[in-house]
Amino acid sequence: MVATSWPTDRWPEGVAADVDTSEYEKPLFNVIDEAARDYPNQVYTIFNDGTRTYAQVKDTADRIANFLASAGIRKGDRVAIFLPNLPQYPAIFHGILKAGGVCVTCNPLYTASELNYQLNDSGARMVFCMDHPQFYPTAMEAVKNTSVENVVYCNIKSYLPKVKAILGSLLKKIPQAESHDPSHHSFDDIVAAARPEPPQVSIDPAEDLALIIYTGGTTGKPKGAALTHVNFYYDLKALEEWGRLVHEKGGKPEKLRKGGFHTYLGVLPWYHSFGLTVCMLSAAGSGSKMICVPDPRAGNPPFSEVLKAVQKYKATVMPAVPTIFVAFTNHPDIDKYDLTSLMGCFSGGAPLPPEVCKQFEAKTGAVIFEGYGLSETAPVVSSNPTDRDARKIGTIGLPLPGTDIKIVDLEIGQSELPQGEDGELAVSGPQVMQGYWNRPEENQAVFRQLNGRRYFLTGDIAHIDENGFIVITDRKKDMILVGGFNVYPRDIEDILYQHPKVQLVAVVGVPDDKSGEAVKAFIQVKPGEQVSEQEIRDFCKQNMAGYKRPKFIDFRDDIPVSPVGKVLRRVLRDEEMDQKSE
Structure with missing residues (x-):
């Protein structure tokens, strides 16, 4: 792949279209x-x-x-x-x-x-x-x-x-x-x-395994993604080529400086490929310092210790998931800490609500650039440009150098769809896993040959917008069908995050006699705030089409999240199914 072949005029200045194989065909x-x-x-x-x-x-x-x-x-x-x-x-x-x-x-x-x-x-x-x-x-x-x-x-x-x-x-x-x-x-x-x-x-490096990382098992028993040395080394080199930060006020974006200039905040778990690659390995790849954070929720109130660590050790780079950014911005004592050392924050693991991005940047001065990846891809596949001018909030950016992405039909994943049309996101590149460990039938289901290249079907619904940025609409299995209309939980969640009293939200589909499925929203309110169901309904009426509005609203003290920080829609959906069957 070359940069000019991707349909965009927003490719970051100075970023190469590919990564030299000699840079990543090495033992990890x-x-x-x-x-x-x-x-x-x-x-x-x-x-x-x-x-x-x-x-x-x-x-x-x-x-x-x-x-x-x-x-x-x-x-x-x-x-x-x-x-x-x-x-x-x-x-x-x-x-x-x-x-x-x-x-x-x-x-x-x-x-x-x-x-x-x-x-x-x-x-x-x-x-x-x-x-x-x-x-x-x-x-x-x-x-x-x-x-x-x-x-x-x-x-x-x-x-x-x-x-x-x-x-x-x-x-x-x-x-x-x-x-x-x-x-x-x-x-x-x-x-x-x-x-x-x-x-x-x-x-x-291209054939021998370095890691087996287990997926979350949202569709049954966890599966081991079998990844080679090249899978990870490529991702490191592609991110190194892609990343640009402004290191001094008024300066131009440049590659991350090496040899101890940066300090990474290890707030993501390293057993997960996001924390492993974008923090633990990336820090070493640039000779940077890294703060070990075994428990990001430590402190009273929660997350106080990690805020202290940012201030004490002058963290500059923070890969994190949206729930971490939410926790920072809603921390009651955030104004007591100096977080201005933070320069660049990579968001991934789950969709980043635009309102959360806006609030975090306003409180810290850092820039958040959202990307996308999976355990099966070591993990990064795409990223927004790493500066405010070139990124496009609400998208997962452009493919990393040397990675190709196609949007294919939802039925069999064999036909490429036109730009702008929703389909399943398929990825080809050196970071794509060898396959699932001892799961030949699973491998057959997720790999396709397209134009002589091997593509991995991600299970995510997406399209490429008019500027060439990739937009995740939702997980294929999370889509809700309301009276014949496709409803995407992320759509509704992004709107609800704009309500000033909402801290966390998860939207799932539940069985409904009239429409087949109905939308149910689970809402966690910000500490110290109170909001009524009617207030949320009025807000939804003002901000979304009728078929998208939640039929059911459930206020929760806590919304379940994975150890990596992803909101666990499947847990809430399973709870609903269990109640229906009783």
Whole structure:
């Protein structure tokens, strides 16, 4: 693909149309090796004032690889990471890859049965978990009846400044499990005993897997997206080419400066591809600092600790999901914090309501650029230009350099539709996964050959507008059919977000005798505010067509969101179905 072939006159100035294959056809662990070579003494991770340099993280990754090889991990073996955003995470991640292993990243909030499913499905032989009264026992239970042979537990004590570690131990504030299975390994012990000499493993970056990331399982059991080294390395290089920020007042947009100029806020979980690629790996790719945030909701009121971290460590780059931006703008103490260090914020994972974007930028001065991706695409597929003048709010931007997108028919996904017409978004590029792990029938359902190229059917309904920007209309499965009219939940949600008292909203379709389906809106009101059902109905009457207006309105204290921050429409929809069946 070349920039001129995409139907737009808004391609960002200076951005190449493609990425040189020599830039990304490498083992993914080259990211940490090259950062340690170029910026050995530059701080990489920041955690409760404790820091680790790139040279230190590489040294630890090499030791972990050495340990894994001695424990019998061979090329292609799966190793699970069941951790929040701890400073050990990058070294563990790269250490597994250096040993030739395949990372299986797991949600640390999973129950034992959910984790057990992933360990069994992936065939993981080892798991890294946190030394913690909740996480460690969960892992202990989850490894039963699996292929897991070794468990390594990680304690945060050794990653704290010495004074904090001593005080934490004395006051018993450092979390740890009540007891440990004697057959399990302490992370600190294995790192101390191993040599910084990874095994020599031959990696084919385009064919060998780097990760198996499990999708949310909205249509059944979670599926493992099997991703290669190239999938992630390409995405890093494409984002590096795409990203432009104004680094000084009055300056022109330029590529992100390297070698410690930037500080990334690790508020997204790294077990998810969005946080992994756009924060943990991107920070290393530019030799930047990164703030480890295991729990973004920490503090009283919630999210206070992350606001303190932005102010204290002068975070400049924040990849986040819309619910994080909502939490910031509605925090009762936001005006007490200096957040002006923030320069660029990448929004993804869910549609960004324009009103949320407007409010966040007004309060922080940062620029938000919305993009789009999936677990199956490592994850970024498209992005808005990264400056205010070129972006188009309410769209997911343009394809990344080297990525091609088509809008195809909703029935079989084989015919390309004209510009402006809604259809299923299909993507082709070096970031598209190898396929679902051990799911040949699923792969057959989601891949198509179009004009000699392999495309992945995303399940999202979209069109390309008159300026060449891609507009997501909605998830195919979320579309509501009201009396023959197609109603897209995002349409209604975007309007409801404009109401000054609405904090979070989710819209689903529910069965209706008259119209087949009806619209139901779940609304979480901003703290301290009150709003009546009639007020919402009047607002809807003024702002949307009759068939779109919610027939049912349900006020909730909390609307369910995933650990990544996506509003979980399916949970609300399932609740409705359960009530109907009773």
